[in-house]
Amino acid sequence: MRLKSYFPILDWGRRYNRQTLTSDLMAAVIVTIMLIPQSLAYALLAGLPPEVGLYASVLPLVAYAIFGTSSALAVGPVAVVSLMTATAVGRVAAEGSVDYASATIILALLSGVMLTLMGLFRLGFVANFLSHPVISGFITASGLIIATSQVGGLLGIKTEGHALPELLVSIYENVGNINLHTVAVGAVALVLLLWIRLDLKNWLTRFGLSKAVATTIVRAGPVLVVFLTMGWSAGMDLASKGVSLVGDVPQGLPMLALPNVSLDLVQQLALPALIISIVGFVESISVAQTLAAKRRERITPNQELIGLGASNIAAAIGGGYPVTGGFARSVVNFDAGAATPAAGAFTAIGIAGATLLLTPFLAILPKATLAATIVLAVLTLVDFSILKRAWAYSKADFAAVAITMSGTLLLGVETGIALGVGTSILIFLYRSSTPHAAIVGQVPGTEHYRNVKRHKVETVPGMLSIRIDESLYFANARYLEDLVFEQVAANAGITDVVLMCSAVNAIDMSALESLEAIEHRLKDAGVRLHLSEVKGPVMDRLAHTHFLKNLSGGVYLSQHQATTGVLASRVANTTQTAA
Amino acid sequence: MRLKSYFPILDWGRRYNRQTLTSDLMAAVIVTIMLIPQSLAYALLAGLPPEVGLYASVLPLVAYAIFGTSSALAVGPVAVVSLMTATAVGRVAAEGSVDYASATIILALLSGVMLTLMGLFRLGFVANFLSHPVISGFITASGLIIATSQVGGLLGIKTEGHALPELLVSIYENVGNINLHTVAVGAVALVLLLWIRLDLKNWLTRFGLSKAVATTIVRAGPVLVVFLTMGWSAGMDLASKGVSLVGDVPQGLPMLALPNVSLDLVQQLALPALIISIVGFVESISVAQTLAAKRRERITPNQELIGLGASNIAAAIGGGYPVTGGFARSVVNFDAGAATPAAGAFTAIGIAGATLLLTPFLAILPKATLAATIVLAVLTLVDFSILKRAWAYSKADFAAVAITMSGTLLLGVETGIALGVGTSILIFLYRSSTPHAAIVGQVPGTEHYRNVKRHKVETVPGMLSIRIDESLYFANARYLEDLVFEQVAANAGITDVVLMCSAVNAIDMSALESLEAIEHRLKDAGVRLHLSEVKGPVMDRLAHTHFLKNLSGGVYLSQHQATTGVLASRVANTTQTAA
Structure with a gap:
């Protein structure tokens, strides 16, 4: 065979x-x-x-x-x-x-x-x-x-x-x-x-x-x-x-x-x-x-x-x-x-x-x-x-x-193709280093969550759900930190931040350290950090990390369960405080 | 300022x-x-x-x-x-x-x-x-x-x-x-x-x-x-x-x-x-x-x-x-x-x-x-x-x-750091060129869809839902084609394929051509192609393409709506055929 x-x-x-x-x-x-x-x-x-x-x-x-x-x-x-x-x-x-x-x-x-x-x-x-x-x-x-x-x-x-x-x-x-x-x-x-x-x-x-x-x-x-x-x-x-x-050319086939x-x-x-x-x-x-x-x-x-x-x-x-x-x-x-x-x-x-x-x-x-x-x-x-x-x-x-x-025409074939491949890789890296992100809310009548800027959706006061549209890796780790803190600073009264990870296909070590830094600073500010829709392969990797063990919030299968969970935990807290 | x-x-x-x-x-x-x-x-x-x-x-x-x-x-x-x-x-x-x-x-x-x-x-x-x-x-x-x-x-x-x-x-x-x-x-x-x-x-x-x-x-x-x-x-x-x-050293400060x-x-x-x-x-x-x-x-x-x-x-x-x-x-x-x-x-x-x-x-x-x-x-x-x-x-x-x-120790600082950066970029590119993908089904009692291999989920006969966990770009465009046809070949009786795009953060031109090729070959085989959970920025780009205009299936806001939609269209077809 x-x-x-x-x-x-x-x-x-x-x-x-x-x-x-x-x-x-x-x-x-x-x-x-x-x-x-x-x-x-x-x-x-x-x-x-x-x-x-x-x-x-x-x-x-x-x-x-x-x-x-x-x-x-x-x-x-x-x-x-x-x-x-x-x-x-x-x-x-x-x-x-x-x-x-x-x-x-x-x-x-x-x-x-x-x-x-x-x-x-x-x-x-x-x-x-x-x-x-x-x-x-x-x-x-x-x-x-x-x-x-x-x-x-x-x-x-x-x-x-x-x-x-x-x-x-x-x-x-x-x-x-x-x-x-x-x-x-x-x-x-x-x-x-x-x-x-x-x-x-x-x-x-x-x-x-x-x-x-x-x-x-x-x-x-x-x-x-x-x-x-x-x-x-x-x-x-x-x-x-x-x-x-x-x-004149040599006759016959070459040796x-x-x-x-x-x-x-x-x-x-x-x-x-x-x-x-x-x-x-x-x-x-x-x-x-x-x-x-x-x-x-x-x-x-x-x-x-x-x-x-x-x-x-x-x-x-x-x-x-x-x-x-x-x-x-x-x-x-x-x-x-x-x-x-x-x-x-x-x-x-x-x-x-x-x-x-x-x-x-x-x-x-x-x-x-x-x-x-x-x-x-x-x-x-x-x-x-x-x-x-x-x-x-x-x-x-x-x-x-x-x-x-233009590289091929002006500088020759090898330089041209090298420039082309280099350019397309750089464009890909640059794009993934400054990823798109959206604050999401619930599409009424469904369990589906979408960008607040593009869809008519409902959000929960004090709860900020951010969907990051990229794998988290070294090139965008710092970007993620800035993004979360900008959003928290811009929205007063936040008590819960949910990172919706449906588009996060991998988290590397640099990004893990950024997540730890985010968790740390949010905890200092009295804000809980939750994760939702974390994919299997990503979860496998996070499972044994310090970050997940010390996470102040929860890890939810779906964004909808995260919303329900956060609301339920608030009720529980209020009840406890009242009792 | x-x-x-x-x-x-x-x-x-x-x-x-x-x-x-x-x-x-x-x-x-x-x-x-x-x-x-x-x-x-x-x-x-x-x-x-x-x-x-x-x-x-x-x-x-x-x-x-x-x-x-x-x-x-x-x-x-x-x-x-x-x-x-x-x-x-x-x-x-x-x-x-x-x-x-x-x-x-x-x-x-x-x-x-x-x-x-x-x-x-x-x-x-x-x-x-x-x-x-x-x-x-x-x-x-x-x-x-x-x-x-x-x-x-x-x-x-x-x-x-x-x-x-x-x-x-x-x-x-x-x-x-x-x-x-x-x-x-x-x-x-x-x-x-x-x-x-x-x-x-x-x-x-x-x-x-x-x-x-x-x-x-x-x-x-x-x-x-x-x-x-x-x-x-x-x-x-x-x-x-x-x-x-x-x-001896020169006295005072240099000119x-x-x-x-x-x-x-x-x-x-x-x-x-x-x-x-x-x-x-x-x-x-x-x-x-x-x-x-x-x-x-x-x-x-x-x-x-x-x-x-x-x-x-x-x-x-x-x-x-x-x-x-x-x-x-x-x-x-x-x-x-x-x-x-x-x-x-x-x-x-x-x-x-x-x-x-x-x-x-x-x-x-x-x-x-x-x-x-x-x-x-x-x-x-x-x-x-x-x-x-x-x-x-x-x-x-x-x-x-x-x-x-080891590169720094053995070959010096410049080679070492260049090797390090090169390695981490290559690893990222390699990983994104062979992305993770999952066949998904409905988590019972929710509108949430997850990997059939990791979760107890329900699937619809004849409908194949594939979630691709990566942006679609030149390095994985061909991979996507192979993946779809392997899955269609492995699952007899498929009439509808849904590409769940929740993790697709971008589709470049190479990937668009692959999607067109997939659509074409599926149409030949009598299979409809649908898309679900396409993000805003991706949809903006696809909006005016030939691909979307000629798509045999639908584009659904959520995977759940895709499932409902496909089932409804089947009923409609059956009714038509019967009538």
């Missing part, structure tokens, strides 16, 4: 049959055709030779097929992770150098080891700290940076930088070197790709093709554009006209190997690897869960970490660079009917074959074609509506989005 | 009279006598010449008298901040160098500016993030480090380091160089100081002295020990016997000046200055509030920040080093009857006079006397009982204390 949970293949492998095989093979063919241009393009985005993108689309897919739990997730190079790779590795090595290539491999290895360890230690919850607004803002900003970074490729000029200001300056400075032949190739590729995406399907079905055939042709479209521009390049000898081509790992490089790449791992995981798990929900399947997040970890280790061994589950390709894989992770393994075989066949011809492919592919792919990532939606719902969420977005 | 809040002196100054003057003068004399040996000793601890301690006890006291709000707080050099200063400055300059002295001045200046800005921007709440367990653990560990750092001074050997391992190794390596004359001076000073603290008062009152006179003599004790060992040093020519003396501030140094010292500021502020405000409570006075935390900020800027101008409000001296000031902050200004005059008189004689003072003064002073800081109390109350609090304590 335990073995099976770490090797999901042992589970679905036993149920494998002819029908799932056919579905998986069909999906694999379609995804292979889609992945080829994307893999080439994203490698270029990562600052690597295009063939590395193909290498990164072979072994990782096999590894995921063994360890992954999603039947539809298609792993491989993706846009955002490629940009993050370029940013991280660009700091430690010069693009195009041997050091650069080996640093990307170390980055993949580190990321793989981290993801695997996080999976084994069940640390998947860490990903929850990337809130939805932060991720949305980050992806949109990354998409903009990526699109801008490809402008150079489309214009035939060289640009530098991984954040918007540098890129824009770099484009502006080189605007005089624009190569019009490159612009022509880029423009044709862009227009064709856009037309293929928006209109080709309708056009084909109008010519009588079935929807399924039309969809397949549309998906093969980008590959056709690659072949078309290759032909253009060869026929018109674009190289002699200054158009930047991919150039399996691990790079020499230097401790120094590991230290420099550790933090970027961690950020890439978490961002990649969040992107991947969101896609996997969305698709799983459609088929009522279940994804195991911690096992997904292991699956992605294995994929990245495999990427390192196979000469690739960091990979994760991609949104567009997974949807295609799903739509094409992929029934098990085996579809990924078949895709890997397809890509391996394509690598062997394609590499001799890649030399003549204009880089502008790949730039156009990237621009088309990432424009779907850009979505500013999150800003509007966040603004409408909560200014705090808006702040998190805006800071993530 | 506004001016008065920034210059509390304008307030209490108007009420100043002969009586308060007498009280303040009395207190000033006693605190001056107490401060002299402490100031000398703490400067030594900070790696500075002893007279710097005196300089740091003049202008800062005047500044606090103008800007501070506590009538009893006595600012000046304190043990923990001195250790932190030595740690921070020891990294950027060699002890005894001119650079070292100017770095401490820059540190005081930075700390002063930071505290003032925090006060002006009302950021006093930041101090709340130093929880009580963390501060207790930190102070105890600091006390141990300080005491160990003085062992060298008591044995006449040179030691190095600001964390326990280095110090112990350093003592061990130099144990052969022990100077027995120094040991004798140190031992006599220690025994005398201990005897003065523990027994002198009883002894004096037994000889017929009044309690007040006895108390004053006890407080002057440490100064007497200073004079005694000075005499010993001069009479026996201890210098020739290898006893380390304070040595008022600000150091040349280098940007590089500012960058290196900024973070330590921030930590020193916050730790100093927390120490100071705790003392001030404790003493204010005894006299039913009020402390304004944000104005206290300005007061301490002004003190540290004054320390920088007057050639001192970072200062804050000290516990022992403030208590003495309070007991001696200090009525207004003017007592501090008078103390400053006393110390200035002492500086002029004392400096010529300081040369012959054995450093071992100052080491003994420090050891005695810091042993009161060491209190391991916090470990036991935290363990008994909560393992999470214990973890925070233990990590702070």
